[in-house]
Amino acid sequence: MTPETNNADDEPIGTATDINHADRLLHRLVWDVSAISFSILRMAELLGRRVGLTGSQWLLIKAVDFLADRDGVPVGEVAALLNMKGSFVSAQIRPLEQRGLLNRTQSAEDRRVILLSLTGSAKQTLTRVEDEMCSIEEITRGTLVDRHVGELSDSVNAMRRRMDRATARVARLD
Numbered sequence: 001m002t003p004e005t006n007n008a009d010d011e012p013i014g015t016a017t018d019i020n021h022a023d024r025l026l027h028r029l030v031w032d033v034s035a036i037s038f039s040i041l042r043m044a045e046l047l048g049r050r051v052g053l054t055g056s057q058w059l060l061i062k063a064v065d066f067l068a069d070r071d072g073v074p075v076g077e078v079a080a081l082l083n084m085k086g087s088f089v090s091a092q093i094r095p096l097e098q099r100g101l102l103n104r105t106q107s108a109e110d111r112r113v114i115l116l117s118l119t120g121s122a123k124q125t126l127t128r129v130e131d132e133m134c135s136i137e138e139i140t141r142g143t144l145v146d147r148h149v150g151e152l153s154d155s156v157n158a159m160r161r162r163m164d165r166a167t168a169r170v171a172r173l174d
Contacts, residue, residue, distance in 0.1 A: 033156070043136065051125045053096075060092050061101060064116050065126060072105060072115025083160075101125065 041055055048058030063081050067073040075093070079086040093116065096102040101122040107113035118126075126133075141149065 047129055056092055061122055064118055072117040075114045
């Protein structure tokens with residue numbers, strides 16, 4: 001398949017029908033990704049509520065857990081993963097820190113960087129819903145094998161970067 005075609009038979013794109021079909025496919029993908037996003041947010045609200053957190057706080061804890069290394073994760077990396085502004089993430093950190101779920105430290109390499117790490121209490125909190133999380137992941141994965149999950153993740157990540165550029169373009173027009 002060449003870039004100028006839209007099917008395995010290498011028929012050229014160019015007719016209004018082909019363009020409309022390509023647009024509809026893209027729109028369907030965007031709506032599907034939006035629906036998945038809303039489902040993830042709803043699950044975060046429900047799982048967070050089970051352990052006394054908001055959905056945003058649940059996502060923040062899970063992001064720190066996902067990105068964690070031994071020294072902690074920079075706030076900027078957490079914000080980037082969640083596609084949130086650093087200021088919003090910072091506002092969510094304080095209550096989690098006060099509840100003993102997050103540690104906040106300065107980076108030894110760059111004093112301007114704040115590192116986040118989970119406390120033992122946060123790890124216990126995540127353990128309380130671990131069985132549910134495994135079940136959710138099993139349902140979500142379905143019949144996808146690791147290779148397919150990786151390919152899908154790469155494609156969605158590339159689309160995310162393009163959507164970030166498109167959003168920046170729309171913001172400039174505002």
